[in-house]
Amino acid sequence: MLLEAIDVTKTFGALTVVNSVSVSLGKGDILGLIGPNGAGKSTFFNCLTGDLMPTSGRVILNGEDVSLMTPEQRAVRGLARSFQVPQTFETMSVLENVMIGAFLRTFDPAKARRRALDVLDLVGLVDVSSSVAGSLGTPGRKRLEIARALATDPEILLLDEAMAGLTATEVRQAIELVRKIHQTGMTLVIVEHIMEVIISLAQQVIVFHQGHQIARGTPQEVTRDPAVVTAYLGKRAAADAARGFAGDQT
Amino acid sequence: MKRSVWLLLILALVVVYPLLFTTPFLQRLGALVLLYAIAASAWNIVGGYAGQVSVGHVVFFGCGAYASMAFFTHFGWPPIAAVPVGMMASVGIAALIGVPTLRLSGHYFSMATIAVAELARLIVTNVEALGAAVGLSGPVMPRSVFDLSFTSALPYYYLFLVVLLAVLGLTYWMENSRIGFYLRAIKDNERAARSLGVQAGRYKLYAYMMSAGLTSIAGTLYATMYGFIDPDSGLGILTSVKILIMAALGGAGLLFGPLVGAAILVPLEEISNNLLGGKGAGLTFVVYGAIIMIIARFYPSGLLKLVLDRLASAKPALSEQKVRDVA
Numbered sequence: 058m059l060l061e062a063i064d065v066t067k068t069f070g071a072l073t074v075v076n077s078v079s080v081s082l083g084k085g086d087i088l089g090l091i092g093p094n095g096a097g098k099s100t101f102f103n104c105l106t107g108d109l110m111p112t113s114g115r116v117i118l119n120g121e122d123v124s125l126m127t128p129e130q131r132a133v134r135g136l137a138r139s140f141q142v143p144q145t146f147e148t149m150s151v152l153e154n155v156m157i158g159a160f161l162r163t164f165d166p167a168k169a170r171r172r173a174l175d176v177l178d179l180v181g182l183v184d185v186s187s188s189v190a191g192s193l194g195t196p197g198r199k200r201l202e203i204a205r206a207l208a209t210d211p212e213i214l215l216l217d218e219a220m221a222g223l224t225a226t227e228v229r230q231a232i233e234l235v236r237k238i239h240q241t242g243m244t245l246v247i248v249e250h251i252m253e254v255i256i257s258l259a260q261q262v263i264v265f266h267q268g269h270q271i272a273r274g275t276p277q278e279v280t281r282d283p284a285v286v287t288a289y290l291g292k293r294a295a296a297d298a299a300r301g302f303a304g305d306q307t
Numbered sequence: 308m309k310r311s312v313w314l315l316l317i318l319a320l321v322v323v324y325p326l327l328f329t330t331p332f333l334q335r336l337g338a339l340v341l342l343y344a345i346a347a348s349a350w351n352i353v354g355g356y357a358g359q360v361s362v363g364h365v366v367f368f369g370c371g372a373y374a375s376m377a378f379f380t381h382f383g384w385p386p387i388a389a390v391p392v393g394m395m396a397s398v399g400i401a402a403l404i405g406v407p408t409l410r411l412s413g414h415y416f417s418m419a420t421i422a423v424a425e426l427a428r429l430i431v432t433n434v435e436a437l438g439a440a441v442g443l444s445g446p447v448m449p450r451s452v453f454d455l456s457f458t459s460a461l462p463y464y465y466l467f468l469v470v471l472l473a474v475l476g477l478t479y480w481m482e483n484s485r486i487g488f489y490l491r492a493i494k495d496n497e498r499a500a501r502s503l504g505v506q507a508g509r510y511k512l513y514a515y516m517m518s519a520g521l522t523s524i525a526g527t528l529y530a531t532m533y534g535f536i537d538p539d540s541g542l543g544i545l546t547s548v549k550i551l552i553m554a555a556l557g558g559a560g561l562l563f564g565p566l567v568g569a570a571i572l573v574p575l576e577e578i579s580n581n582l583l584g585g586k587g588a589g590l591t592f593v594v595y596g597a598i599i600m601i602i603a604r605f606y607p608s609g610l611l612k613l614v615l616d617r618l619a620s621a622k623p624a625l626s627e628q629k630v631r632d633v634a
Contacts, residue, residue, distance in 0.1 A: 106502065108498070108502075127501065128498075128501045128502045129501045129502075129503075129504050129505060129506050129507070132501075132502060132503055132504030133504050137502070137503070138502050140498075140499065140502075144496050144498060144499035144502075145496070145499070146491070146492050146495035146496055146499065146500075147495055147496070148491075148495055149491060149492070149495060153488065153491075156488060157488055157489070157492045157500065157503055157505065158503045158504075160485045160488055160489065161503060161504040161505075164484070164485050166483060166484065166485070166488075169485075169488075205499075205503060206502075206503070208503075209503055209504055
């Protein structure tokens with residue numbers, strides 16, 4: 058297993074935000090994390106990346122226990138991420154942003170530059186490589202974050218709502234990009250609100266509700282699960298779903 | 308290509324300046340500009356590039372100054388020979404301050420550095436071996452050329468120029484290597500930098516230590532030129548503020564920003580001191596306060612950045628529309 062979470066629990070004071078969630082991902086898998094706002098998926102995500110330390114449970118990366126490691130230590134070990142609200146280096150150029158990622162594997166600025174240009178080509182930002190990152194719009198920033206993460210040459214890429222705030226066309230382009238990245242053999246964890254994204258990308262989905270994992274399976278299984286429908290649409294919709302009217306709601 | 312022509316031209320002007328302006332006042336003024344440019348350029352490494360605003364840099368300045376005078380007083384060393392001692396002490400102190408305080412964000416780090424600087428001033432004021440409140444003096448008469456005690460400011464001018472070029476060379480190297488990229492990334496967004504494997508704490512500490520060591524050289528040079536150091540001139544908060552303002556006015560995080568700032572502020576201060584005599588000492592604070600407000604309100608990235616942006620916008624750049632289309 059490339060990445061494993063074993064009984065990960067995160068509490069803030071008396072509030073349990075993530076309650077004993079386990080996942081395991083092999084090389085090349087795509088895992089989707091979905092759930093309503095406040096369900097705990099971002100918190101769980103941040104426990105995987107090291108931005109938060111789990112209260113209990115373990116995170117195993119490539120056979121090594123990284124539960125107590127910082128984000129930078131996990132990055133060195135092949136884990137990369139994007140942020141829900143883009144965190145680009147605003148005053149640096151697009152190229153320099155990506156070079157920061159590339160510098161993880163080399164001291165040589167010329168090599169970092171070449172690597173960065175390759176990645177920018179992949180995500181389609183090569184034409185704006187000399188623009189200041191602060192001049193990009195939301196879609197550009199999201200792409201830039203993915204490029205930056207890819208430049209670190211990761212084994213697993215975690216995307217935190219990479220499609221939030223995009224128009225329908227932009228979402229389709231972003232899905233294409235994620236597919237392209239997956240085809241290079243990348244393992245992915247995707248947190249997403251947009252069902253369309255999860256259904257078209259993920260092989261395995263975990264549904265969060267109030268800190269618990271309420272369902273797990275393929276996107277098709279999960280969307281038919283009554284507990285999921287209840288969590289998303291309420292009890293009446295779930296009852297309708299049970300009688301077979303779920304088709305147009307999911 | 309064009310940029311290097313400009314740089315050579317400016318360098319040539321700086322080299323011939325004291326030969327064109329031969330009055331002692333103007334030569335001394337030139338030497339002081341270079342001296343403060345060294346200190347401000349050193350500050351720039353941690354304050355400008357890494358964005359960790361130290362307001363206690365006078366500690367390192369004082370380290371260098373006091374090391375030279377103390378080793379002369381107690382052991383008869385030529386003042387300049389204490390450069391390595393001052394540097395090592397400064398780097399050590401920077402590590403001691405930096406490890407606990409660089410975790411603090413923004414203003415808290417600045418406040419911690421002020422506290423340490425004031426503490427150092429109070430301690431030195433009470434240590435007899437360091438001259439206490441009276442201070443320490445250098446050689447009255449030069450014993451040899453190594454004492455670097457000259458009546459003319461000319462030798463100091465060229466000595467400072469060489470050191471400044473070395474500091475700027477080091478900064479330029481840093482700017483274009485991995486550590487320079489990492490420091491800018493940390494300054495822009497520490498959380499994002501860490502997610503990309505940047506060991507933010509470690510790099511900030513490196514920058515702080517490097518900056519401290521270089522600032523200490525400026526302190527030693529200051530003491531060598533003046534032949535005297537006391538708690539106010541060597542460890543006073545005003546010197547910290549002066550160094551910081553020069554870098555911020557010229558352009559923090561830009562290679563030549565601190566030099567531009569020093570070239571504006573040092574003459575301003577010297578001329579106002581000359582006009583007002585001893586009575587004007589308090590006025591310096593007022594002027595600095597006003598400058599801080601003006602920088603913060605109108606030129607947060609400094610004057611040099613303003614000029615560079617003007618020059619850049621004169622060239623045909625990638626249009627905003629194209630950026631939006633592609634992104």
